[in-house]
Amino acid sequence: MFEKYLSKTTKSMALYEHAKRVLPAGVSYGIRYFEPYPFYAAKAKGSKLYDVDGNEYVDFWLGHTALILGHSPPTVIKAVKEQLENGTHYGTSHELEIALAEQIQKMVPNAEMTRFTNSGTEANMYATRLARAYTSRSKIAKFEGGWHGGYDALHIGVKHPFNIPESAGLTAGATQDTILLPFNDLEGAKKRLKNKEIASIIIEPVLGAGGGVPAEKEFLKGLREFCDEKGILLIFDEVITGFRLASGGAQQYYDVNADITVFGKILGGGFPVGAFCGRKEIMERLDTRIYERPNYTFHGGTFTANPITMTAGLATLKILEDGRLINKLNKLGQKIRTQLREIFEANGVDVQATGAASLFNIQFTKEEVKDANAVFGADRKKLVDYHLALISNGIFFLPTHTGTLSTKHSKEDIEKLFTETEKYAKLH
Numbered sequence: 001m002f003e004k005y006l007s008k009t010t011k012s013m014a015l016y017e018h019a020k021r022v023l024p025a026g027v028s029y030g031i032r033y034f035e036p037y038p039f040y041a042a043k044a045k046g047s048k049l050y051d052v053d054g055n056e057y058v059d060f061w062l063g064h065t066a067l068i069l070g071h072s073p074p075t076v077i078k079a080v081k082e083q084l085e086n087g088t089h090y091g092t093s094h095e096l097e098i099a100l101a102e103q104i105q106k107m108v109p110n111a112e113m114t115r116f117t118n119s120g121t122e123a124n125m126y127a128t129r130l131a132r133a134y135t136s137r138s139k140i141a142k143f144e145g146g147w148h149g150g151y152d153a154l155h156i157g158v159k160h161p162f163n164i165p166e167s168a169g170l171t172a173g174a175t176q177d178t179i180l181l182p183f184n185d186l187e188g189a190k191k192r193l194k195n196k197e198i199a200s201i202i203i204e205p206v207l208g209a210g211g212g213v214p215a216e217k218e219f220l221k222g223l224r225e226f227c228d229e230k231g232i233l234l235i236f237d238e239v240i241t242g243f244r245l246a247s248g249g250a251q252q253y254y255d256v257n258a259d260i261t262v263f264g265k266i267l268g269g270g271f272p273v274g275a276f277c278g279r280k281e282i283m284e285r286l287d288t289r290i291y292e293r294p295n296y297t298f299h300g301g302t303f304t305a306n307p308i309t310m311t312a313g314l315a316t317l318k319i320l321e322d323g324r325l326i327n328k329l330n331k332l333g334q335k336i337r338t339q340l341r342e343i344f345e346a347n348g349v350d351v352q353a354t355g356a357a358s359l360f361n362i363q364f365t366k367e368e369v370k371d372a373n374a375v376f377g378a379d380r381k382k383l384v385d386y387h388l389a390l391i392s393n394g395i396f397f398l399p400t401h402t403g404t405l406s407t408k409h410s411k412e413d414i415e416k417l418f419t420e421t422e423k424y425a426k427l428h
């Protein structure tokens with residue numbers, strides 16, 4: 001099964017042998033490893049990734065879904081080059097951070113105030129802390145299959161079976177206040193929260209790592225009402241959905257408001273970023289002029305709001321602001337989900353297409369996929385096999401992960417996906 005890949009990636013194989021000596025598993029993030037070894041990228045442009053052996057890949061992984069404008073979009077690169085000459089990191093306040101916070105507010109009206117971080121993980125950590133501080137409650141809730149980064153309190157119930165700890169080194173104390181809820185099941189969630197005082201419920205409006213499963217609109221609306229009723233802060237983790245589902249993210253797409261919104265990925269325009277935003281009265285807990293210890297909530301970081309990221313983010317959001325490109329991508333996403341399903345069905349393979357907007361994946365199962373249980377219950381081995389077959393033929397998905405579209409994907413790129421999928425489906 002690996003024959004073609006092995007013969008095309010000899011330099012990557014040598015690099016992998018080398019990398020293993022200094023990087024655990026030869027990678028800098030566990031999920032980037034896949035069998036027999038990952039290829040090592042040499043450059044990227046538009047919709048394409050190129051590896052050290054000179055192979056070209058149509059990239060549907062797009063830097064963990066971050067690159068909605070494709071690799072190195074000229075407008076963003078030009079702005080960043082100019083900023084590089086004016087300083088890479090100030091460690092002081094500057095105008096660009098104000099401009100980006102205002103741009104977020106313009107696109108996501110609920111985001112009255114923002115604080116920047118360097119990753120989605122950090123942003124979720126600070127958002128959780130803020131919710132706890134604001135409500136004076138300790139317990140929090142998240143959903144099965146929800147991935148919010150590696151912060152201890154949110155690092156449970158990501159992979160099936162949900163009762164096995166996600167990582168060694170997580171103390172009981174760090175996770176004992178986190179309640180796990182069933183996704184797309186309002187009554188089930190309410191039942192698990194009965195008689196519990198909780199600070200926040202955090203949700204990915206579309207499960208990303210959990211298989212690209214969208215929340216149902218009625219479920220999200222019900223969750224919003226439940227949070228209002230109980231004084232719970234609803235946190236939307238829009239690290240993937242932000243500026244992708246709509247210019248106003250999942251809140252606009254679903255017409256449901258969150259109390260705190262967390263962003264990452266697209267917001268950085270290709271550079272490291274995270275942000276948490278919310279209503280003024282909540283965010284003011286971070287204001288040292290108003291609150292003192294022990295009532296104020298800490299947030300910070302050496303590289304927060306660094307001018308390179310702020311520049312790239314601002315240039316990116318301005319391009320996305322009117323929603324035109326996003327709408328186009330969403331239509332293409334719908335077409336891809338439909339066509340991939342039809343290709344497999346025509347070849348007698350049972351699949352479900354998951355995803356929403358410009359996110360798409362395939363699950364090899366007959367059953368309807370409404371939560372991460374169904375995703376993990378599908379044939380994961382076959383999904384890896386399908387993605388590896390695509391990689392060997394010049395189409396990159398990080399195996400099992402959701403595919404993503406950028407404005408740089410061409411008709412030919414999409415046709416290639418269909419053609420290679422058809423070849424695979426015919427043989428399986």
Ligand SMILES: Cc1ncc(COP(=O)(O)O)c(C=O)c1O
Nearest residue numbers: 119120121147148149208239240
């Ligand atoms: C929905 C979601 N939240 C949070 C994170 C964590 O973000 P980061 O990897 O920037 O820490 C991710 C990353 O994949 C994500 O998909």
